[in-house]
Amino acid sequence: MTSVWVRNIQLSGFRNYSKESVTFDPGLNLFLGHNAQGKTNLLEAVYVASAGRSYRASSDSELVQKGSSYYRVAVDVQRKPAPVTLEVSYSTDGRKLVRLNGTERIRAAELSSFLNVVLFTPDDLALVKGSPSVRRKFLDLEISQVSPAYRQLINLYSKIVTQRNALLKQARERNWRSDSAAASRLLESWDEQLIETGSKITARRMQVVASLDELGREAHYRITGVPGALSVRYLPSVPLSADEQGSTSEATVDWIAERYRARLRQLRKVELIRGVTMVGPHRDDISFQLDGADVATYGSQGQQRSTVLAVKLAEANFIRAHTGDMPVLLLDDVLSELDETRRTNLLGEIVGDNQVLVTSVEPGCRDLMPRGAAVFSIVAGEVTPDDASHRGCSGKEHGQDGIHRPDPGDIRHASVER
Ligand SMILES: Nc1ncnc2c1ncn2[C@@H]1O[C@H](COP(=O)(O)OP(=O)(O)OP(=O)(O)O)[C@@H](O)[C@H]1O
Ligand SMILES: [Mg+2]
Missing domain, CATH: 3.40.50.300 (P-loop containing nucleotide triphosphate hydrolases)
Structure with a gap:
């Protein structure tokens, strides 16, 4: 019932x-x-x-x-x-x-x-064909439905990036890249907040994408009746090894934090020139593949549609697994x-x-x-x-x-x- x-x-x-x-x-x-x-x-x-x-x-x-x-x-x-x-x-x-x-x-x-609720509309095709921000939003909404703490994390992170970007712009206007010590002093606390919040978000998203991968593959098979394997992968803005990608342990947060820290150091000068934060979950993406081929690039209209339906059904099953109730x-x-x-x-x-x-x-x-x-x-x-x-x-x-x-x-x- x-x-x-x-x-x-x-x-x-x-x-x-x-x-x-x-x-x-x-x-x-x-x-x-x-x-x-x-x-x-x-x-x-x-x-x-x-x-x-x-x-x-x-x-x-x-x-x-x-x-x-x-x-x-x-x-x-x-x-x-x-x-x-x-x-x-x-x-x-x-x-x-x-x-x-x-x-x-x-x-x-x-x-x-x-x-x-889980909504299916023809516009969902953007999940496959649209920009990475569509996929990030989808994932954030899905996780927020089962985790108010995640929702808060996302809101906090968005404020941190806005503040940090404002600071980078200010630094660019004042030409602080020639005085990297001054810039670093100013950015330090924002960097730490970005790393701490960002690594938690990325780790959580990776965990959820791992379950979407499994649930999505099953749903895709049941909708199409074709044994083409759908896979869903998280593409973080910092390179992580296959081991790190697959792990869902606490250690993942620390790994990601370390990668973010190292990458921010590498990108310091470029960020000061461009005036924007170039690494973090706001730059991550998800990819969908059918038998190893990217669905956005190689999939037919029908394959793209069934991919989206499978991912949405996976979302519904994910919510059921977490709340005990089918949306x-x-x-x-x-x-x-x-x-x-x-x-x-x-x-x-x-x-x-x-x-x-x-x-x-x-x-x-x-x-x-x-x-x-x-x-x-x-x-x-x-x-x-x-x-x-x-x-x-x-x-x-x-x-x-x-x-x-x-x-x-x-x-x-x-x-x-x-
Ligand atoms: N704020 C509003 N006040 C009054 N009418 C509105 C408002 N917003 C939308 N509508 C009207 O509601 C009508 C129905 O819109 P809706 O999108 O639900 O149509 P639909 O039955 O889904 O049609 P379709 O099959 O084309 O998708 C439209 O004519 C639209 O102009
Ligand atoms: Mg309509």
Whole structure:
């Protein structure tokens, strides 16, 4: 039985939703609708309830419905030992509130202790094809979902790099590279903070990438059915030996710290010329390879897509391993990108004892859904349980009129109240 799932969501003034309340099924939920009706907005709202912010908006004001002065998203989450209500609201005067059970104010970062989601969108292709910063962000978000301490480490590190860069720029303007003793005195304490915080981050990321490598390879095999081996590797900005890469012990932090220290010494002059910090986790990367070939360079579109799906599934399984609960999976428009085998394999892979919300513009997608899936239509910011969920779409398996009469237990409870 699903252990953590969203029973209901209430939206006010959120994107194209004026006022809407949707009750989900604990298993698979399919949302069908034409373009620009609110499919992505609905998944985005669930994401906001779990992360406290959107993955695609640059500011909260973007989420507020045009003409409204605020947005509010509230979800009822079923979980052990007791259900909770999570609420995120924002008004255009800049006030943002995150609340637990209607009254208790909590920090946005605390939401993920109650609800985790993993989102799949066509834009995820950037994970393979985009810049290293996309991959670092992915990894940092993933680890932060299971470790608040890591989140703090990342925030601290980002401040250290900003400060250190400011100092390097200042040194460049004052031409301190001719007086390296003065520059070193000034940078010393920032170097030590960078090394201490940076080595912890890199070590943790390497550990997580090692588990993504294993989980990703399994997921990739199950989605594609092809025994091409996916591997995920961490590429630190300092060279580490294979032994050091593979190790997950405490000693790793010390090794990395030593490498950072040595590299900073080597780069001192160059950094003073360029005015930026050139080594540290903010310069690290991840690579994906299929049978030893880099997926970004050599992979086909389909291989790149399946790599991304495998890595995302690995992320979901990683979160389950750490929190004990499978996150809610949000699949925005990803089925249409895959061939039939991969679609079916993917659905087989994601549908288990966890909740999944899937969107599609293709009514034919309904035919792919396992029995018991709840189907909804979305039209102009209104969500209705789809009567057509009683029907097949292609009609090919369902008799002449295309009508498939389900068993009474076929469609599980799912309703919309407004
Ligand atoms: N702040 C806002 N206020 C009002 N409407 C908005 C706001 N932000 C977005 N919208 C509108 O919401 C509508 C639905 O957007 P959404 O991205 O959810 O569409 P979709 O159903 O996922 O479509 P597609 O199939 O093209 O991906 C769009 O027409 C968009 O212009
Ligand atoms: Mg969309």
